[in-house]
Amino acid sequence: MYRLDQKTINRLVDWYRENRRDLLWRKDRDPYGIWLSEIMLQQTRVEAVIDYYERFRKQYPDVRSLAEADDETLLRLWEGLGYYSRVRNMKKCAQTLMEEYDGLLPADKEELMKLPGIGSYTAGAISAIAYGLPEAAVDGNVLRVLSRYFAIYGDIKDPKLKKELEETITDFYQKNKINDHDYISDLTQALMELGALVCLPNGKPLCDKCPFSSECRACQEELTETIPFRSGNKERKIIDRTLFVIRQKDRFLLHKRPSEGLLAGMYEFLGTDQKLDQEEALSYLKDMGIEVNHIDPLPSSGHIFTHLEWRMQAYEILADRLPEFDQNEYILVDKEQMQSLAVPSAFRTYLDHYGLRKRGKKR
Ligand code: SF4
Structure with missing residues (x-):
């Protein structure tokens, strides 16, 4: 099990509070908005998602309107984002939320994972970002940041590594008795933001701008070219x-x-x-x-x-x-x-x- 140090993490949260991008879904911590943004951001960059998010929320401002969406309009609003099963699952999920959860996304990671189209990452993101619950949300950015921070040579496509890093984060909350909702929400986004803005992929991280630079092993040992390691993709x-x-x-x-x-x-x-x-x-x-x-x-x-x-x-x-x-x-x-x-x-x-x-x- 890897260990995160609280002082270093505090520095990361401070960095995030000063440097975060002003994104529409960060204006409040509305669970519906967080859910929508997380689904849109899978496989798509932030800059490309902004317009889609705005249009989608205008048409479907809440769970009820999404549950009642007509398929043609729904798919049209998703055109260009690809992976259309994501938005179909969102509608199915919204219908389940209307029928079984009074139209609300449950504030419970396990419950969230029972819903259509919501896996461990999205459930973690909604729990931690919207509700401030001490849960982990490990996406590609977080995998890269933490693999470098701990100098992990394992394949970042290996689900075991993802699980290990999820446990590292939840263990950090438990050991340090952290239950401050704002802190958890900001820390979760800070790890993602660091990966998106500073700890860039393909061997080009901006370590001199990183709040982790003095503790990060990949930076200290000049391993950022080799970590993260990713095994070859299956041929298309x-x-x-x-x-x-x-x-x-x-x-x-x-x-x-x-x-x-x-x-x-x-x-x-x-x-x-x-x-x-x-x-x-x-x-x-x-x-x-x-x-x-x-x-x-x-x-x-x-x-x-x-x-x-x-x-x-x-x-x-x-x-x-x-x-x-x-x-x-x-x-x-x-x-x-x-x-x-x-x-x-x-x-x-x-x-x-x-x-x-x-x-x-x-x-
Ligand atoms: S110090 Fe460099 S390699 Fe380490 S987390 Fe920061 S940007 Fe990434």
């Missing part, structure tokens, strides 16, 4: 796709993805998980019953998901006649109608190509 599966931007005058044909799986329930241009040359593309569309008047290649594009990469080539298709598609799965929409649909940013190249997003809706 690459899928070559062909997309068809099918137009009928000023309307576009969109397909609704299945309600489960990748980009569930969102709208897309028609496509297939295979690379088709122009002749093969025409034959594929013919098999679908689509009569093509004109075909033209469009720019290629790509999109990276966590375990998957799409490499997309595309064709513009003009078709005067389309078969009778199932209206629940396929729709023909104009630019105006498209504004109210959730179309993933994976298709941004083609949305931009046709100016299908209004200005100011850059996501």
Whole structure:
């Protein structure tokens, strides 16, 4: 078990109180706002999240409004943040909160972890930041800071290391009998803020600006290039796709993805998980019953998901006649109608190509 020293930690909290960024979700300690910000910040940088957070809170100011959210608007507000299951889980969670918790996020880490989409980190962050409870919230930033502080060579992707550091933090609260809610809330955010602003990744920490510099082993022993250690990522599966931007005058044909799986329930241009040359593309569309008047290649594009990469080539298709598609799965929409649909940013190249997003809706 690693040990944190109270004097050093006090210095960190003082540093945070002087240097913290003025972020919207830090204006109060509203548990709903903390929850939303933590979910948005998973995989996304603070600067990118600010506008999303503001828009989302305007539309859904509280748990009740989120529980009653209509899926289309919800997904549209999330467009560009990716990992859409996060926001779906938030809605499910809000519904559970309305049904079983009087619309409130429980002030209890174990209870929070029973809710959809809330794991150990998010539960720790809500407990400690919003409620000031002596719980740990160890994200990537905190893992990096503490791995360097203690000069830990273990793989920061190893769940055992994360658990050990969580225990180090809760042990610090217990041993020092800390129950000051403001202090706990600030310390939790201080560790994250230090990782975001000072203890930067890729061997470039700003140790001369760090309140930990005289105690930090990685800094003292010049190990910041090698710590944290991260084992190699599993290779992403690459899928070559062909997309068809099918137009009928000023309307576009969109397909609704299945309600489960990748980009569930969102709208897309028609496509297939295979690379088709122009002749093969025409034959594929013919098999679908689509009569093509004109075909033209469009720019290629790509999109990276966590375990998957799409490499997309595309064709513009003009078709005067389309078969009778199932209206629940396929729709023909104009630019105006498209504004109210959730179309993933994976298709941004083609949305931009046709100016299908209004200005100011850059996501
Ligand atoms: S002293 Fe340097 S390496 Fe250590 S925690 Fe601070 S910024 Fe990171």
